Amino acid sequence: MADTITITDNRTGKQYEIPVENETIRATDLRKIKVSEDDFGLMTYDPAFMNTSSVKSRITFIDGDKGILRYRGYPIEQLAENSTSFLETAYLLFYGELPTKAQLEKWRLNIKTHSLVHDNVKKIIEGFYREAHPMGVFTSALAALSTFYPEAQNIHDPEIRMQQVYRLMGQVPTIAAWVYRHSKGMPYVYPDTKLTYAENFLNMMFNTGTAEPNVNPVLEHAMTVLFILHADHEQNCSTNVMRSIGSSHANPYAAAAGAAAALSGPLHGGANEEVLKMLDEIDRLANVPDFIKNIKEGKGKLMGFGHRVYKNYDPRAKVIKKLAYDVFKVTGSNPKLDLALALEKIALEDDYFIKRKLYPNVDFYSGLIYQAMSFPTEFFTVLFAIGRTIGWLTQWHEHITDTEQKIARPRQIYIGSGERNYVPMNERK
Numbered sequence: 001m002a003d004t005i006t007i008t009d010n011r012t013g014k015q016y017e018i019p020v021e022n023e024t025i026r027a028t029d030l031r032k033i034k035v036s037e038d039d040f041g042l043m044t045y046d047p048a049f050m051n052t053s054s055v056k057s058r059i060t061f062i063d064g065d066k067g068i069l070r071y072r073g074y075p076i077e078q079l080a081e082n083s084t085s086f087l088e089t090a091y092l093l094f095y096g097e098l099p100t101k102a103q104l105e106k107w108r109l110n111i112k113t114h115s116l117v118h119d120n121v122k123k124i125i126e127g128f129y130r131e132a133h134p135m136g137v138f139t140s141a142l143a144a145l146s147t148f149y150p151e152a153q154n155i156h157d158p159e160i161r162m163q164q165v166y167r168l169m170g171q172v173p174t175i176a177a178w179v180y181r182h183s184k185g186m187p188y189v190y191p192d193t194k195l196t197y198a199e200n201f202l203n204m205m206f207n208t209g210t211a212e213p214n215v216n217p218v219l220e221h222a223m224t225v226l227f228i229l230h231a232d233h234e235q236n237c238s239t240n241v242m243r244s245i246g247s248s249h250a251n252p253y254a255a256a257a258g259a260a261a262a263l264s265g266p267l268h269g270g271a272n273e274e275v276l277k278m279l280d281e282i283d284r285l286a287n288v289p290d291f292i293k294n295i296k297e298g299k300g301k302l303m304g305f306g307h308r309v310y311k312n313y314d315p316r317a318k319v320i321k322k323l324a325y326d327v328f329k330v331t332g333s334n335p336k337l338d339l340a341l342a343l344e345k346i347a348l349e350d351d352y353f354i355k356r357k358l359y360p361n362v363d364f365y366s367g368l369i370y371q372a373m374s375f376p377t378e379f380f381t382v383l384f385a386i387g388r389t390i391g392w393l394t395q396w397h398e399h400i401t402d403t404e405q406k407i408a409r410p411r412q413i414y415i416g417s418g419e420r421n422y423v424p425m426n427e428r429k
């Protein structure tokens with residue numbers, strides 16, 4: 001059987017044979033379909049990329065109908081359960097293989113030795129109000145990094161590229177923690193290279209002056225797993241932005257700042273914050289049925305539910321739900337857990353949600369853990385960004401080394417006015 005499809009253009013009666021590769025046709029092949037020689041050719045219209053692949057990628061695989069997520073072929077559940085550290089999973093994502101002991105050590109050292117942030121970045125952070133939203137401060141600090149490392153603009157040099165990968169991976173937790181410390185008026189804690197990635201981050205966040213870092217191992221483990229679960233998710237909104245900015249050959253700090261800005265939206269990474277606000281608004285179990293009724297009447301959305309790709313339980317949400325109980329053993333339960341469980345139960349049994357295949361996504365339970373660990377609600381998306389930085393970098397790297405890629409530049413269907421003459425002010429109605 002030939003891997004082609006034949007399209008008949010009913011406008012002209014002509015037939016076109018179009019190759020099918022990876023169950024996909026090339027949109028540019030449709031340009032052959034014309035009504036006349038000077039016709040531009042057929043285009044596709046796909047708002048929000050509902051059915052358009054913009055890349056070939058070897059990084060992350062998702063089967064949304066089956067609820068499968070794999071990094072480089074490894075199921076997310078196995079990585080969450082067995083990965084010895086976040087940096088091990090990060091290595092796997094970036095290089096495509098699990099590291100040997102020596103490879104992991106080298107990777108860890110390179111990242112750790114780049115975890116110190118230029119002192120002027122502190123001044124940038126301090127220029128913001130203490131009440132400023134942490135994602136705004138975090139995003140601005142990422143963008144500012146490019147001015148400290150102008151050589152990063154040379155994205156064609158593999159060594160220079162790698163140095164920015166180490167710097168971003170090393171500095172993102174430091175910047176995030178400093179954003180928090182500034183908001184609280186607390187002195188900054190500097191990175192400690194003896195600690196694991198997650199432990200170092202938690203120490204920079206919450207150390208209140210103990211001589212030795214004293215991070216609870218259960219919380220360190222939870223943070224590690226949360227970073228692993230958030231590390232990549234193929235062509236999501238923020239990753240698409242990272243690739244798109246990267247496609248113009250902008251430096252990786254600019255691209256990461258753009259990706260972080262995209263992540264901040266409530267339909268994307270900002271949803272974890274929205275879930276907590278929603279639970280606050282619902283307040284009591286007795287209010288759950290009315291809240292669901294309103295959602296079904298189109299008054300708002302059940303935040304933390306639904307996904308463009310998953311039409312089954314988000315596998316990350318399953319891992320997080322289990323992890324929540326481990327964390328609550330240390331921190332005490334989050335009183336909002338009962339509310340979340342009740343919401344989930346009703347939604348999973350309700351026709352409205354079943355018909356639309358709406359299941360809890362990664363953000364539904366992550367906020368409860370973050371809150372129990374003492375992170376302020378506005379800070380949740382920053383935590384997502386720390387984990388996702390390696391995904392952004394890996395996807396960016398794949399993109400700019402992919403010879404099939406060019407500057408990202410969609411087409412449009414123009415539906416505005418035709419040509420008309422300028423009207424002077426005094427003649428306008």
Ligand code: ACO
Binds near residue numbers: 266267300302303361
């Ligand atoms: N609550 C209630 N109804 C919903 C929800 C929800 N959370 N999500 C989708 N729907 C409904 C829509 O109203 C629509 O109904 P209709 O067919 O009657 O019009 C139907 O389900 C399909 O929804 P779309 O908006 O077309 O789905 P899309 O793929 O565009 O959106 C998204 C996916 C943005 C995640 C959406 O489900 C949503 O807004 N969820 C809440 C926000 C959220 O949790 N975002 C985090 C996603 S995970 C992440 O980015 C990390």
